[in-house]
Every structure is written in structure tokens, then in C-alpha cells.
Amino acid sequence: MIPSLISRALMAGLAFWIAGSGVQATTLDKVSFGTNWVAEAEHGGFYQAVADGTYKSYGLDVTIVPGGPNVNNRIQLVAGKLDFFMSANTLQSFDAVTNKVPVVAVAAIFQKDPQVFLAHPESKVTNLEGLKPLTLFVSKEGMPTYFQWLKSEYGFNEDQVKPYTSNPQPFLADKKSAMQGYVTSEPFAIEKRAKFKPTVVLLADYGFSSYSTLIETRTDFAEKKADLVQRFVDASIIGWYNYLYGNNKPGNALIKKNNPEMTDELLAYSVEAMKRYGIVDSGDTLKNGIGAMSDDRMADFFNKMVKAGVTPRDIDYRKAYTLRFVNKGIGTNLHPTR
Template sequence: MRRVFLWCALSLALLLQSGPVGAQALDKVTLGTNWVAEAEHGGFYQAVADGTYKKYGLDVTILPGGPNANNRILLPVGKIDFYMTSGLLQAFDAVAQNIPTVTIAASFQKDPQVLMAHPGQGIEKFEDLKKLTILVSKEGMSGYYQWLKKDYGFTDKQVRPYTFNPQPFFADKRTAMQGYVTSEPYAVETQGKFKPVIFLLADQGFSTYSTLIETRRELVEKKPDLVQRFVDASMIGWYNYLYGDNKAANALIRKHNPEMTDALLAYSIDRMKEYGIVDSGDSMKLGIGAMTDARIKDFFDKMVRAGIVKPGLDYKRAYTLQFVNKGVGNELRPK
């Protein structure tokens, strides 16, 4: 009996030292983003701000990107655990370069990339843009514009460099400009004082997923439960950011990016909803974050046809469907 008493006393002491019964230490992970804090990162900030990550046993630090940061190189060397990349071309490139990363979820069903034109210039359908000079960034020239040339007959002659300054667009009504549907049209409306004609490339067949979550293959193999919890909590964050109370998330975004305004945050959220950027297509059944083999093959085939990726690339190594398509959070979508 004395031994039983001593054992019980020792067990009680250990429990008291370790904190409340059932309490567990949170897993610390870091998410690197690909730009300064903005509404396009809202689901992740929401999951931090409203405690969703903590409910899933995670202590998440968000490391913002920016013009002088390259968070993606921190992922394969283990400095961060997850990275928010822009699209599937980066995932394909990781395979081509034998970088040990893998895409595990797609926050955006549609890439936000748009081409914008002035109203009143006879630009009524997408093909009409071939009549204009188009301001395209260096990255755009090596990516989506190669697809536009192959599938739509756009030409290099009509391109001028886009320097992320809208003034050349304002100055010439026969000029079109690239942008994100969540951002540049707002600048045109507020600075140029007119509503541009907008064409979302995703609605014209540019079928990449966007705002993808990447991680290291090692983490998928050794800690799949942690990866699953991060994906599930992040996608619930997106539901709550779009359809719930996002005030705390927006406050955290503004803390990380003091130049962000309430007006632009509201505009971006409205455009994400209007164009189905986050929640449309397959996500309506499979849940936000959804990816499918058929969709990724479609985009890969288009990029091969455009000469952007090599046909022999083992593109299926770029992603896994292990952590998505489970309908997590679907009940949070308004009926």
C-alpha cells in the first residue's frame, strides 16, 4: 500500500509540474509569404488572429516577403517550414532544379493576374487586346505572355516593359497593363479616376492554381500530422477571413504592413469573392485549398505547348493531394 501511495503521489507531482491535464506544447512553425502583408494573405493572418492555428496545436509565425526579401530560398534549407508561392510554374521549376520541396495546397483556385484596358476604346472581348500596346513585367514575359502568344496570337512587338508604375498606362489610352484583380484596378480607379476594362487570365484559360503552400519533402515524410494540421487550419482561416469577422486579421496585416489601408483591404476581399479567386470550381465541393490531377495536367500541357516547361518533366513530383480535397471547413461557407 505504501508503494502505491508513493507512486500516486509522484504521478500527481509530475502532473502539477506539467500544467493542466491534457495541455500540450504547441508546435512552432514559420510561414514565409511572397510579398508584403495584404488581403491576398488574409486566410493565414486570420488563422493566427482568431486562434485557429492554436486550436490545431500550432504556434505560427508569419514572415512577410517584399521587394528585398526572398523567403523561398529559406524553405529548402530549413529556415522556414512553409512558403506561400505564386503559382504552379514555380512548383514545376522546383522539380526541374531538383529542389526538395512539394506543393501541398492551393489557397487560390484562380490566379489573380489580369490585363486592363481603358474604357471606350473598343476593347470588348479578350482578343481585342491584340490591338493594343501591353505593359508586361519581366516575370510576365517569361510566364503567362508566352502562353498568350501560343494560344491567342499575341506578339512581342506589342509589349512594353511594366515597371509597376501606372503612369504610362494613364497617359496612353491605346495601352493595356497587367495587374492583380485585387490591387491594380483599385489604383486605376483611385488615381486615374476611371474604371478599367478587366480581363482575368484565369477566365481565359490560364489554369494555374495560385497562392500555393509549399513545404519540404522531409516534413511531409516525417511529420505528416503537422503538415495536415497546418493545411486544415489555414483553409479554415480562409473561410473565416472571407465569410466571417476579419477585423483582427486585417489589424494584424496592417501591423505587418503599415502602408496598407482599410479601403484597399475591403476592395481586395470584395474582388476575391466576386471573381471566385479563393472559393470556386472544385473548392465548392472539395473545400478551399483543393487541387486535382486533371487541373494540374491541363496547366502543365499548356505550358509545354507554350515552350515554358519541358515535356519530359516529371511534373507530378511537384505536388501531393495527400492533405487536400477533404471538404474541411465547407460548413463555414454561407448557405
């Protein structure tokens, strides 16, 4: 009985000290984050930060709300039903300014947009110019965006385009064609299905300077809850370092739980591709950390999109993003070679 009384006294004293000091032992800020697709390796750092406790260590209780073909999480963000959203690319940020949608990008997780063209080895394509003689399978979303840049910068022609409908069969049947895709997924799918390694041409390596997988929030949220936004950005960055360079089993397990169709083989391929092509960690991130953005890079992409007729010239594109929460070198010590 005496030990029990002592334990109770200690617990009561601890509770009194916590209450008196203002420390909150278990209270976390609840945060909702919507992705733009079902769970996959391209979202890995966010799932990692949930699974390994990184968000919790930053005082956050984060719920990831997956996207999908019939889910529009960006609308949920604007409506106030989500706190953060994973935006696809910088064009969406410029579009928000054009249409006076009150959102702002606070970090850019992908330094390179993963958009690629895949070609047959027989076509002997070695660079972007080598795609010009080929039939190109381009989606309806690609035509008014990156293809307009291909036209203005490299002289591509719409006459060579056929619709891409996420079905690779037309590409597989025509060895004088190239198909759009993401460097982290479509090359793997083609290799598995057709038993050959396609030639990969990454548009980012030829000047398509869009950021991708940006963290976006409402403008007023970023202003009024700057501390929470900073903690979410910092923890997400740490999650990405851990996912790419540490033990990513917790993150992958959570991805597979949310997306039972995901395989270990595709997860491994996607992570390797992100590292090999510098999708997440390259350029400015080498000094400033994952999530880095710069005014020069934003201006460069804006000017290219204006020239291509994709983005209006008269918008204030600087309202699309803020550098307040990035470029602090967070997590760079977690890189294995630094």
C-alpha cells in the same frame, strides 16, 4: 487559509492528472510560414488563423515571416529556416521539379491566378481577344511565363509589348494600351489615381489554369511530419473561410500591424474582388474545400506550359504537388450558403 489550501490541493491534483495522462496543456508546435510579399489581403486567411486562434486550436504556434522586394523566403524554406512558404503559382512548382529543388505544394489557396490586364473604357475591350490591337505593358517576369501562353493559345505578338515597371503612368497616357496587374489591387489603384474604372480581363477565365498562392514545404518535411503539415493546411483553410465569410477584423488588424501602409479601403476592395472573381473559392473548392487541387488540373496546365515552351516536356510534373493533404471538405460548412 483553508480555501487557499483547498485550491492548492486541487491545482496539485490537476497537475498530477495532466502529467499522468500525457496531456500537454500548453505545448504547441512552433511553425514558421514565409509569404512572398508584404502583408496584404491576399494573405488574409493566414493572418486570420493567427489572429483568431485557429492555428492555436490545431496545436500550432505559427509565425508569419513577410516577404518583400529584398526578401527571398523560398530560399529560406529550402535552407530549412522556414517550415512552409507561400508560392506564387504552379509554374514555380514545375520549376522546382526541373531544377531538382526538393519542395512540394500541399495546398492551392487561390483556384484562379489573379493576373489581369487593365484597359481604358474608351478601348471598348470586352474579352481577351479585344486586347490584340492594343499596346500591352508586360513585366520582365510576365514575358517568359503567361505571355508565352498568350502567344501559343491566342496568337499574341511580342511586337505589341512594352516593358511594365510597376509605374502606371505610361498606361494612363495611352488609351490604346493595356497594363498587367492583379485583380485584387491594380484596378483599385487605377481608379483611385485616375478616377475611372478600368476594364478588367482575368486570364484565368480564358484558360490560364495555374493555381496561385500555394502552400509549399520541403518534400522530406511533408513525409516525416505529415500530421503537422495536415494541421497547418487544415487550419489555414479554416482561416481563409473565416477571413472571406466571417469576422475578418482580427486578420486585418494583424495585416495592418505588419504593414502600416495598408488601408482599410484596399483591404475591403481586395476581399470583395477575391469573392467576386472566385479567386479563392470556386470550381473544385465548392465540393472539396478551399485549398483543393486535382490531377486533371495540374495535367492541363502542364500541357499548356509545354506547348508554350515555358516548361520542359520531359519532367515528371507530378512530383511538384501532392493531394494527400487537401480535398477533404474542411471548412465547407463555414460558407454562408452551404
